[in-house]
Amino acid sequence: MAKRLLSWNDLKTLQKELTKNINPKSRWIAICEGTGCRVYGCLDVSKALEQELQKQGLNNVKIMHTGCHGFCERGTLMVIHPEGIFYSRVKPEDVVEIVEKTIKNNQVIERLVYVDPQTSKKIPYEKDIPFYKFQKRMLLGQNQKISPTSINDYIAIGGYQALAKVLFEMTPEQVISEVKTAGLRGRGGGGFAAARKWESSRKASGEPKYIICNADEGDPGAYMDRSVVEGNPHSVIEGMIIGAYAVGSSDGYIYIRHEYPLALHHITEAIKQAHEYGLLGENILGSKFTFDIKISRGGGAFVAGESSALMQSIEGRVAEPRAKYVHMAEHGLYNKPTVLNNVETWANVPLIINMGSAAYGKIGTENSKGTKIFSLVGKINNTGLVEVPMGVTLKQIIYDIGGGIKQGKKFKAVQTGGPSGGVLPADKLDLAVDFDRLTEAGSMMGSGGMIVMDEDNCMVDVAKYFIGFLQEESCGKCVPCREGLKRMFEILNKITDGKGEESDMQTLDDLSQLLNDGSLCGLGNTAQNPVLSTIKYFRDEYEVHIRDKKCPAKVCKALIRYQINKDKCTGCYLCFKNCPSNAITGQIKQKHEIHQDKCIKCGICYDVCKFDAVTKE
Amino acid sequence: MYKVKIDGIETEVNPGTTILSVANQEFVEIPTLCYNENVEPRGACRMCTVEVEVWGRKRLVTACNYPIQADIVIDTQSERVKKLRRLILEVLLARTPDSPRIKELAEKYGVKQPRFNLEKTHDNCIVCGLCVQACKDIVGVSAIGLSERGIFRKPITPYEESSHTCIGCGSCVYICPTDAISMVDKDGKRYFERWKTEFKLVGCESCGTHFATDVQIEYFKKVMGKDDPSLHFCPNCLVLKETKK
Numbered sequence: 043m044a045k046r047l048l049s050w051n052d053l054k055t056l057q058k059e060l061t062k063n064i065n066p067k068s069r070w071i072a073i074c075e076g077t078g079c080r081v082y083g084c085l086d087v088s089k090a091l092e093q094e095l096q097k098q099g100l101n102n103v104k105i106m107h108t109g110c111h112g113f114c115e116r117g118t119l120m121v122i123h124p125e126g127i128f129y130s131r132v133k134p135e136d137v138v139e140i141v142e143k144t145i146k147n148n149q150v151i152e153r154l155v156y157v158d159p160q161t162s163k164k165i166p167y168e169k170d171i172p173f174y175k176f177q178k179r180m181l182l183g184q185n186q187k188i189s190p191t192s193i194n195d196y197i198a199i200g201g202y203q204a205l206a207k208v209l210f211e212m213t214p215e216q217v218i219s220e221v222k223t224a225g226l227r228g229r230g231g232g233g234f235a236a237a238r239k240w241e242s243s244r245k246a247s248g249e250p251k252y253i254i255c256n257a258d259e260g261d262p263g264a265y266m267d268r269s270v271v272e273g274n275p276h277s278v279i280e281g282m283i284i285g286a287y288a289v290g291s292s293d294g295y296i297y298i299r300h301e302y303p304l305a306l307h308h309i310t311e312a313i314k315q316a317h318e319y320g321l322l323g324e325n326i327l328g329s330k331f332t333f334d335i336k337i338s339r340g341g342g343a344f345v346a347g348e349s350s351a352l353m354q355s356i357e358g359r360v361a362e363p364r365a366k367y368v369h370m371a372e373h374g375l376y377n378k379p380t381v382l383n384n385v386e387t388w389a390n391v392p393l394i395i396n397m398g399s400a401a402y403g404k405i406g407t408e409n410s411k412g413t414k415i416f417s418l419v420g421k422i423n424n425t426g427l428v429e430v431p432m433g434v435t436l437k438q439i440i441y442d443i444g445g446g447i448k449q450g451k452k453f454k455a456v457q458t459g460g461p462s463g464g465v466l467p468a469d470k471l472d473l474a475v476d477f478d479r480l481t482e483a484g485s486m487m488g489s490g491g492m493i494v495m496d497e498d499n500c501m502v503d504v505a506k507y508f509i510g511f512l513q514e515e516s517c518g519k520c521v522p523c524r525e526g527l528k529r530m531f532e533i534l535n536k537i538t539d540g541k542g543e544e545s546d547m548q549t550l551d552d553l554s555q556l557l558n559d560g561s562l563c564g565l566g567n568t569a570q571n572p573v574l575s576t577i578k579y580f581r582d583e584y585e586v587h588i589r590d591k592k593c594p595a596k597v598c599k600a601l602i603r604y605q606i607n608k609d610k611c612t613g614c615y616l617c618f619k620n621c622p623s624n625a626i627t628g629q630i631k632q633k634h635e636i637h638q639d640k641c642i643k644c645g646i647c648y649d650v651c652k653f654d655a656v657t658k659e
Numbered sequence: 660m661y662k663v664k665i666d667g668i669e670t671e672v673n674p675g676t677t678i679l680s681v682a683n684q685e686f687v688e689i690p691t692l693c694y695n696e697n698v699e700p701r702g703a704c705r706m707c708t709v710e711v712e713v714w715g716r717k718r719l720v721t722a723c724n725y726p727i728q729a730d731i732v733i734d735t736q737s738e739r740v741k742k743l744r745r746l747i748l749e750v751l752l753a754r755t756p757d758s759p760r761i762k763e764l765a766e767k768y769g770v771k772q773p774r775f776n777l778e779k780t781h782d783n784c785i786v787c788g789l790c791v792q793a794c795k796d797i798v799g800v801s802a803i804g805l806s807e808r809g810i811f812r813k814p815i816t817p818y819e820e821s822s823h824t825c826i827g828c829g830s831c832v833y834i835c836p837t838d839a840i841s842m843v844d845k846d847g848k849r850y851f852e853r854w855k856t857e858f859k860l861v862g863c864e865s866c867g868t869h870f871a872t873d874v875q876i877e878y879f880k881k882v883m884g885k886d887d888p889s890l891h892f893c894p895n896c897l898v899l900k901e902t903k904k
Contacts (some may be wrong), residue, residue, distance in 0.1 A: 341809065360805070365702045365724050518812030519703050519785060519806075525750035529775050530809045549774050554744040559719050559739060560705045 044193075046320040046594035048328040050206040053197070060198040069103045069145065072186050076272055077265075077304055078109030078426075079117035083134070087118045090134040094141045104144060106195075109185040109273020109308075113173055115425035116156070119185065121168050128168035131152040159423045159445050173424045176442045177403070181414050182429045183388050185273035188306045193315035193388075196276040202321055208284050209329045214244065217288035221391065223397035225411035226479070230347075231462065231488050232386030232564065233410070233477035239381050243289045243548055246379035251291040253333075254356070254375065254382040255281055256296035257305065258340045258347040261460025262511060264491035266415035266427050267385035269355045271298065271305040274389065275312035280333065281388030283326065284395060286333040289381050292333050294335040297352050301342050310337060344461075348563050349515065350376075351380045362517050363563035368477035384489065386415060388624040406432035410476030414487065419567045420494035421448045423519035430475070437471040440494055451496040455579070459488025461515075462568035464575025465501065484575045500597035501580040506534040516565065523566030526556045530573060538598040543590035550577065581597035594657045599643040603659055606647075608633045617647035619655060664732040671778035678733055679707060679735065689722050689735050690764060692836045693787030698796050700724040703789050704765075710737040719743070733768035743766075751761055753783055758783040758837045761896045783839035786812050790831035790840060800824045800878070803831065803854065816854050827851070827858035846871060857864065863893035 047053050073079075073088050088107060095103050096245075104105060111119045116130035122144055126542055129140065129151070136154060143149040150166045157164055158172065167169050188195035196202070209219055222237035243251055255278060259267040282294050292342050298306055313335055316322040324332045338344045338356045346361035353375045357360040374380025394402045406412050410432040416439065418428050423445030430439060436456060440446070447453050455465040464485035467471065473479055477487050497506065513527040532552045533546050554570035561567045577584060593601040606617075608625075613631040625641040626632030636647065636656075648656045660671040666677075668685045677700070682689045691703040700723035707722040712732040719739065735738065748765045752772035755761050761783075763769075788805055791814050796800045801824035806815045814831075816822035827849050832842040843850045848859045849872055858872035870893035880886050889897055 233687055290796055345808070365721065367720065367725050368728075428799065457660070506866040514809055518807070519788070520700070520808045521704050521706075521751060523784065523813065524786070524810055525754055526746075529750060529753070532775065556750070559743045560708060560747060562702055562705070562721075 078114035082117035108271035112427035204392035229386035253294040281391035282616035459486035500595035520562040522560030
């Protein structure tokens with residue numbers, strides 16, 4: 043059992059003790075063990091590395107089993123310190139060579155070094171890799187220095203110092219004022235000023251007051267909150283305790299989805315450790331302040347991320363939003379004053395206290411301060427989590443950090459903000475990314491999803507995907523969202539099936555108004571955005587679908603046909619063999635033919651043909 | 660007290676008064692579907708949406724559950740409100756083309772033919788949830804609940820089997836705004852098709868008319884804590900007995 047810390051001094055002493063033997067020149071290896079790298083088999087790499095180091099008697103080389111590094115597409119990731127040599131796509135069979143050459147003899151192994159997809163240059167050091175170089179990793183950077191299951195690691199890098207400072211040197215009002223001056227806005231979706239929620243909750247009558255961390259991240263393709271909880275759970279806990287002190291709360295909840303087993307495991311472990319050190323529970327760090335956190339697991343409904351629905355779920359009921367004419371800050375969980383912020387917002391709080399609001403306020407734009415983590419996915423070379431200061435342009439994120447579009451294709455659009463957000467076309471690439479600019483452009487920040495699309499994406503199909511998602515995830519309580527999304531989905535299907543009519547555009551517009559004006563919660567109020575933004579920027583694409591019954595991107599199955607170009611076909615038999623619906627006839631070394639009545643337009647023939655003989659029209 | 664101006668009519672109300680109650684008091688008509696004064700308003704059907712101006716900001720809110728917290732100007736007939744009503748009725752009419760209540764409202768607010776495929780299920784349920792609320796909050800048995808989500812959301816008995824907790828009181832039938840729940844009393848039995856539940860009816864000890872289910876009488880005995888004489892007679896005979904006294 044760890045020794046309880048009874049004062050700020052105890053914490054300082056512990057930190058000193060933990061850091062006293064650290065030699066900046068000593069060798070240590072950070073292996074990413076986030077969910078993404080686990081899929082690539084990082085645990086086998088870790089095991090192999092441990093065994094090899096032991097075999098070689100290199101007991102002084104420390105392995106740091108860390109959370110997500112962000113460059114998920116290249117896993118397993120390994121960074122060898124002190125030089126910061128970056129190896130990606132590491133396999134267990136590479137380990138012997140890594141130990142022999144790099145660990146023992148300081149040699150860089152060329153074949154494991156990152157190659158820039160744009161310049162084809164080899165870049166051995168992490169700090170020089172564009173993906174990392176252009177980021178500002180205030181939150182994610184910590185992931186690479188600590189093991190998420192070790193509170194000592196977090197304390198060693200200065201963890202819980204912000205909490206101690208708050209408890210012993212600041213009044214709750216000063217904390218609120220500091221967060222207000224820093225300009226912290228909620229990272230979960232709407233970008234509401236965090237300090238304003240805190241303030242009204244502090245002033246509201248009713249006991250106990252609740253603090254909630256929303257870890258019910260559910261946007262398609264978004265996983266930054268998962269990575270923060272997985273990789274640095276104590277930063278979230280510390281932020282929550284500081285928030286609780288400011289608000290005057292004694293009870294906290296972390297609402298986390300059950301589909302995040304690793305994050306759930308790490309946060310559970312972290313809460314336990316914080317308890318043992320006396321950083322949670324009664325008389326935190328020997329002060330008079332008492333606060334505790336419970337974990338509430340979500341069943342995976344998208345709508346449970348909506349604040350009022352989330353609170354219903356914690357109370358043991360079906361996650362269903364309710365009217366918020368009276369703010370949650372006054373009547374929230376169990377009808378008591380409640381402050382709800384998401385993972386990333388809470389994790390920013392210790393940073394603000396440590397840096398000071400003035401320094402924090404220098405990062406970002408006028409009304410959007412600090413950094414934002416985006417999950418950069420889709421047709422992009424460097425898939426992963428990127429953290430950038432607010433105000434960088436989409437172009438910088440997509441090209442400088444993301445390395446541009448895959449296979450040299452043309453950028454078409456980027457979808458931001460998840461299902462409630464919208465798509466932005468190429469002429470918006472110079473848009474400075476912050477809460478207000480994105481909303482003005484018809485999209486939103488949302489929780490930070492960023493899906494990059496190229497010329498092969500059909501915008502009607504994209505809108506259909508998101509409306510389909512939302513229709514399934516709508517709770518079904520209010521008429522506009524339940525019925526409106528169903529009808530919207532029907533019309534989009536009609537258009538992609540080649541049965542669209544001119545009047546459908548007006549109907550889509552009307553349904554958008556129904557959703558926006560009529561829906562009960564934010565999910566419904568913003569559900570029209572994927573449709574409205576695609577119409578706004580790609581209206582011609584809708585019109586071609588409706589008028590000419592053609593899909594310009596050649597995505598919508600009903601509007602395309604596969605054919606074999608007889609001049610190019612060598613009769614190799616490959617498409618014939620692979621066609622799942624026996625729609626192709628022909629003999630070896632004779633021209634093949636696709637029978638349209640049998641073709642299911644799966645595109646396998648197109649993909650397997652080595653002679654570009656299959657065409658898509 | 661807050662100053663209220665609703666469709667030009669000026670009045671004053673206590674804090675927390677809902678817009679709908681002010682409207683009722685001032686004889687301003689606001690259409691509703693899922694509102695019933697005996698249960699807490701859920702704001703699910705959105706029919707009662709009105710436009711308000713409060714703290715210098717215009718917004719749309721539902722009249723049934725919006726508590727007045729400041730001086731307010733309410734417009735129940737703005738263009739935005741009227742269009743929203745028509746759109747809500749259009750999607751509802753497509754969902755329940757047979758419902759007399761929805762047809763009546765649609766006609767009143769100028770919705771003719773929906774632009775969407777009409778549902779052919781002949782089910783008049785608009786999933787307002789009143790039946791579930793009545794069963795839980797008025798009767799106190801929670802024999803039904805809302806299951807699934809999105810377009811599949813619907814009121815059901817557990818596992819869609821005959822409910823063991825249902826007392827066959829018919830409150831769900833009476834409260835349903837679109838007559839989506841049927842209750843048939845025939846040959847001494849009561850049958851709810853939607854709930855696939857059947858009950859034995861009990862006759863009045865005085866006139867013999869079937870007036871309640873046996874389970875209902877037993878439930879009332881339990882709630883009242885005794886076998887009250889009133890539980891043996893139909894409402895008509897009870898009134899007669901009272902007047903004779």
